[in-house]
Structure formats: structure tokens, C-alpha cells
Amino acid sequence: xxxxxxxxxxxxxxxxxxxxxxxxxxxxxxxxxxxxxxxxxxxxxxxxxxxxxxxxxxxxxxxxxxxxxxxxxxxxxxxxxxxxxxxxxxxxxxxxxxxxxxxxxxxxxxxxxxxxxxxxxxxxxxxxxxxxxxxxxxxxxxxxxxxxxxxxxxxxxxxxxxx
Numbered sequence: 001x002x003x004x005x006x007x008x009x010x011x012x013x014x015x016x017x018x019x020x021x022x023x024x025x026x027x028x029x030x031x032x033x034x035x036x037x038x039x040x041x042x043x044x045x046x047x048x049x050x051x052x053x054x055x056x057x058x059x060x061x062x063x064x065x066x067x068x069x070x071x072x073x074x075x076x077x078x079x080x081x082x083x084x085x086x087x088x089x090x091x092x093x094x095x096x097x098x099x100x101x102x103x104x105x106x107x108x109x110x111x112x113x114x115x116x117x118x119x120x121x122x123x124x125x126x127x128x129x130x131x132x133x134x135x136x137x138x139x140x141x142x143x144x145x146x147x148x149x150x151x152x153x154x155x156x157x158x159x160x161x162x163x
Contacts (some may be wrong), residue, residue, distance in 0.1 A: 007135065009037035018132070028090040030142070030155035031067060031096035035074055038135075040151070041161060042078075044128040046086050051122040054081075058115040064142050066093065066113040071135040072158065074119065083121030084129055090117040113114045134162040 008029075020037030024030030039046065046149040058073055060066040074085045098110050141158040 008033040022157045025154045031118050032088040032090045039086045043129045051120045056117045082124050085119040087120040132161045136160045
């Protein structure tokens with residue numbers, strides 16, 4: 001079974017798991033689209049305007065680890081808050097060196113990726129939710145799509161979730 005929503009993500013059956021293939025014009029947009037795919041894999045119907053928004057800050061050593069850690073944090077928040085994270089907004093993704101210098105500067109620090117996002121937590125008793133146990137690195141892809149003739153490119157991601 002394959003389900004598509006708004007052209008931003010597609011759910012794909014994957015053995016005993018579920019996979020999300022997503023696209024976005026920006027890195028922030030593709031992260032949010034994968035997170036929306038996680039929510040769609042968790043529940044077929046999500047009520048509007050139920051639940052409170054909360055913020056997330058994530059740091060990781062590279063882009064792929066940042067995506068993994070972001071999705072893992074959403075699963076953790078679901079369990080701790082007993083609320084399904086939906087309506088994801090990734091405000092910014094940035095890089096910096098750990099020694100305090102900005103990205104692209106010389107120095108001996110390692111690069112750190114950071115993400116600032118928000119999501120709405122729908123109480124689990126308001127949805128018929130399926131449990132998504134974990135995000136996996138299995139087959140994970142996050143890549144820049146080459147610009148076409150109109151000079152428009154974007155990002156593609158593919159993530160498998162353990163259900």
C-alpha cells in the first residue's frame with residue numbers, strides 16, 4: 001500500500017515496517033515532511049485544533065544524524081506526553097563548529113548541526129493511533145536533488161520506521 005499526502009510525503013509498505021519518502025524545497029521542509037509522514041503512519045485521521053504546540057531543539061554531528069535524532073525525539077515525546085506530534089514546523093536548521101566559530105570558518109572544532117522546531121501534540125485518547133516503535137538507519141537517505149532547467153532543486157528523504 002502506498003499513501004500520498006499533499007505531494008510532500010508518501011507512505012510505503014516495507015516488510016514489517018513502514019517507510020516514508022518525502023520531498024521539500026528546503027532542508028527544513030523535507031524534515032517537516034518526514035515528520036508529517038511519521039504522524040500519518042501513526043494515525044489515519046488527526047483532529048484539527050486539538051492539542052497544544054510545543055518546541056523542540058535537537059543537535060547532532062551530521063545532517064542524517066539530525067534527521068534521525070529529530071524523529072526519535074518525536075517518538076519519545078509521544079510516549080512521554082501521551083500525545084501524537086502532528087503539524088510539524090521546522091523553523092531552522094543550522095551548522096556551527098563546536099569551538100564557537102561559525103560554519104565554514106577555519107578552526108579545529110567539529111561541525112554541529114542544530115534544529116529548532118515546533119509541533120502540536122494531539123492527546124492519544126483523541127486518535128486511533130498505531131504504535132511506531134522507532135526510527136531506523138536502515139536504508140535512510142537524505143540528499144539534495146539537482147536543480148533542473150528552472151534552477152529549482154530541493155531535498156529528498158527516505159526513512160524506515162519500526163512498527
